[in-house]
Structures are given as C-alpha cells and as structure tokens.
Amino acid sequence: MTRDEALELRCATGSDVGQRRSGNEDSATATTHLVAVADGMGGHAAGEVASAIAVDAVGELDTRIADSDGDLAPLEELATVFTQASTVLDERVGANPELSGMGTTLTVMLWLGREFALGHIGDSRAYRLRGAELTQLSRDHTLVQSLVDEGKLDEETAAVHPGRSVLVKALLAGQVAEPDLELHEAQPADRYLLCSDGLTDVVSLQEIGAVLGSTDEPSDAVATLIERANEGGGPDNITCVVVHVLDPAAIGGDGSVDDSAADDSAADDGAADEAGDPTGAGDRSA
Ligand SMILES: [Mn+2]
Numbered sequence: 001m002t003r004d005e006a007l008e009l010r011c012a013t014g015s016d017v018g019q020r021r022s023g024n025e026d027s028a029t030a031t032t033h034l035v036a037v038a039d040g041m042g043g044h045a046a047g048e049v050a051s052a053i054a055v056d057a058v059g060e061l062d063t064r065i066a067d068s069d070g071d072l073a074p075l076e077e078l079a080t081v082f083t084q085a086s087t088v089l090d091e092r093v094g095a096n097p098e099l100s101g102m103g104t105t106l107t108v109m110l111w112l113g114r115e116f117a118l119g120h121i122g123d124s125r126a127y128r129l130r131g132a133e134l135t136q137l138s139r140d141h142t143l144v145q146s147l148v149d150e151g152k153l154d155e156e157t158a159a160v161h162p163g164r165s166v167l168v169k170a171l172l173a174g175q176v177a178e179p180d181l182e183l184h185e186a187q188p189a190d191r192y193l194l195c196s197d198g199l200t201d202v203v204s205l206q207e208i209g210a211v212l213g214s215t216d217e218p219s220d221a222v223a224t225l226i227e228r229a230n231e232g233g234g235p236d237n238i239t240c241v242v243v244h245v246l247d248p249a250a251i252g253g254d255g256s257v258d259d260s261a262a263d264d265s266a267a268d269d270g271a272a273d274e275a276g277d278p279t280g281a282g283d284r285s286a
Helices: 046-067 074-095 143-149 155-160 205-214 218-231
Strands: 008-016 026-030 034-041 106-112 115-121 125-130 133-136 180-185 191-195 238-245 279-285
Touching: 008 026, 008 218, 026 046, 026 238, 034 046, 034 191, 034 238, 046 074, 046 106, 074 106, 074 115, 074 180, 106 125, 106 191, 125 205, 133 205, 143 155, 191 205, 191 218, 205 218, 218 238
Parallel strands: none
Antiparallel strands: 008 238, 008 279, 026 034, 034 106, 106 115, 115 180, 125 133, 125 191, 191 238
C-alpha cells in the first residue's frame, strides 16, 4: 500500500432520520482507509447503540492501520472488525439486559492502494458505478434474497416483498459473525456507494446510478440521494457514503487533486440533521 500506487479518493457521508422515524439508528464513518455504513436494530434506542459499536470497531482498525508498517492482510483485518464488534455487542448486552436482541448490519470498505476489501453482513448495500453500469457488490442477507437465489422468487417481486427486510444474518449479540469478505480491484473514475436500506427501499437503481454519475462532488450526490429518499416518503433512516476514485486524466498531468476540503468526514448520527447540511466531505488517498 505504498502511497505512490494509491488511487486518489474523495468521499462524503450523510445520514438523515427520514420522515417517519423518531430516531436515527444508522451510523456511518469515513476514516483515512475505511468507509462504513451500519443500520442498527432493536427497541429502545438499542439499534443506535449497536450501529455505533460496529462503526467504533471500524475506527479501531483505522488506528491499527495507522500504527502498522503497512504490511496488513486486508481480509483478515476486516474480519477482526466483525468479531470485535460482536464481542462488544455481547459485553454490552451482558451488562445491560434491556439491550438484548440488538444488532446491526455492517458494510465496510478497506482501501489499500488500488484495491479494496469489502466486508458485509445484513441488508445495507455496496454499489459500484463504472461508466454507466451500476453493480451491486454486496449480497443482501435476507430471506427474500435467499428465495431469489433458490429461484423461488424473482428480483422484481423481491424488491417490493413485505418481508424483504427480514434478515438471515446480521451482527447480533450471542452469535458468531459470518460476514462476506472479498477483495475488489478499483479503477480510476469508479464511484462507490454504501447505503442503508432507507435509500434502496424507495429510490430506484436507475435513479441511484443517475445521481452518482451526475456530479463530481460526492457530497452533492449524498445530499441528492437523501433528498430523493425523503421525497419518496422517507419511511426509514437514510444513510449514504459516496466514494469517488479520481481520474488522473481529469485532474491534471501531475495527478494532484484539490486538497482544500476538510480532511475527514465523520459519522453523522442524524440527531441534529434537521438544522444542518447532512453531508460531510473530504479528500484523501488510500
Ligand atoms: Mn434501515
């Protein structure tokens, strides 16, 4: 992961409570090497606790990477995020039985040079826009997706199925985490989206692809996607992280990028979203 070979990234995060929920149980983060979305579940604000635990585990990996000499095995490191989050979920439920049943999705990208490791559990999603083609990189761990895989349900029916949010896997206290872990190669000009189901339940894939392709500013894409989900009724919390891999050809011969924006964007837990800009933006290299 030498810096010379690293692709230049620009990313933005945003989270919004939506139109019908009283609290925001989603969490998101963007650190130097990692971006993540977590969608918590469980009553009495337990979902908020669970998704924050997942995002904290992501932050700890970022610290380990910063302290390392760069010689880390990405998939193994990413796996530790899930096991660590599970351990903390167990501890917190053990100490606070009223939190029992809390859990969270977690979709996380670890950027290393020209490739990234994707770790995923639950029904938040990771997409790649390459050219005009939007590809879902994650697979929903839902009952309806299992039925689609078995040929018992078609994609169109699954997308509007009333039971579509029933998860078969998530980060849950008392359970061993079984995330999907994969390495992907990135290309200049790729665009990536991590999002909670509050976006994908109400905004079509065509629209998501069009928004991602419409602007060179990740923060504009995040704001527009959240706006579209709210226009679509905003039935759930909406969280998006957009990552642009910059195209050296488009930013000048020396490959430098405008560095003037803030360094990192942190999670926005949505509690104060109504008043402000829901997005944060930053430039960095993986
Ligand atoms: Mn959700």
